[in-house]
Amino acid sequence: MAKGMREIKRQVKSTQNMKQITKAMEMVAASKLRRSQEAAQAARPYAEKIQEVVSSIAAGSKGTKNPILVSREIKKTGYLVITSDRGLAGGYNANLLRKWMQTVRERHxxxxxxxxxxxxxxxxxxxxKRDIPVIGEVxxxxxxxxxxxxxxxxxxxVNNYVDGKYDELYIVYNKFHNAISQEPVLNRLLPLDMGEGSVQTVNYEYEPSPEEVLDVLLPKYAETLIFSALLEAKASEFGAKMTAMGNATRNATEMIARYTLMYNRARQASITQEISEIVAGANAQS
Incomplete structure (x- = not known):
């Protein structure tokens, strides 16, 4: 019985140490989540302004032949998949990669x-692990x-799309809703859809010409969309980590309570057995 009680006490101590670690990691993830949200919000005005300018030029330049705006027959597809470097983030990576693999099986x-x-x-x-060729990684x-x-x-x-190495480019990442909700999404990045029906043209003056300015801005705009998705994915990663570590902390608390109850029951049984042995010995001597 003593050996069993020592083992239970050791498990309680081990779980308490684990709880301290998961609680600390939850607090760190919460702090990083706040900074990631601020970074995503800070990058938004630039992305919105460049979209406004690009949309205005594209709407005023009918018949543009820039490949970033022109749809073509789909023979090959490019995917840019954004995951994390580390785990301990619940289903953050698994859900995203599962959705991407399902899409690949259906389309290719x-x-x-x-x-x-x-x-x-x-x-x-x-x-x-799956022998899928990767032509670029970070x-x-x-x-x-x-x-x-x-x-x-x-x-x-972007340049590979312009050069015709594939005919469309999708970006795959976890869209951030809030700290406990991240949605794996697969959005088409190229060719760009400028939504001409809702564009308000602004009378800018361009030098040397609107078309040449558009040729410079379109790749930058596409790259900006990729960076914005990365910032949102980072916020999703820290939200997932905070949620996962919070769940781990609560589970540790429940385990400690369960082990403590087991220890108290074992201790009570040990005391009862000792009392019974003392009483039996006293009765035998009388």
Whole structure:
């Protein structure tokens, strides 16, 4: 009985240590989540303004031949998949990759029909295990990424589309709703849909010409959309981590209560047995 009580006490201590770790990780994730949300909001005005300018030029330049705006026959598809570098984030990566794999199985019959760019070690390792060719990757991003971190990959993805290496580009990431809700989404990035029906044209003066300005701005706009998705994915990652660590902390609390109850019952049984043995010994001597 003593051995059983010592084991239970050891389990209680171990679970308490685990609870301290998960609680600390939950607080760290909450702090990083707030900073990620602020970063995403700070990048929004630039993205909105460049969209306004690009939409205005595109609406005023009828018949533009820029490949970023022109739809063509789909023979090959590009995917840019944004995952995390580390785990302990619940179903953050698993749900996203499962949705992407389901889409690939439905749309493609062979690996020659699509190509992949990956952000994050989890996505890279997932592709390697399944022998899926990755033509561009970025890993080891900081918790507060900047545009320079993703610029090379974003430029490669856009330029490959312009060069005709694939006919559409999708971006796959976790859309942030709130700290407990992240939705895996697969959005078409290229060709760009400027929504001409709702565009209000502004009378800008361009030098040298609207078409040449559009040729410069369109790739930058596409790269900006990729960076905005990365910032939103980061916020989703920290929201998922905060939720996962919160659940782990609550589970640890329940386990401690259960182990404590088991310890108290074992201790009570031990005391009862000792009393019974004392009484039996006293009766035997009388």
């Amino acid at each position: 019959s062979s690996k020659d029909e699509y190509t992949v760019f990956v952000v994050g070690r989890k996505g890279r390792d997932f592709m390697k 890993t080891g991003l900081s918790d507060s990424p900047i545009f320079a971190d993703i610029k090379e990959l974003a430029s490669l993805a």
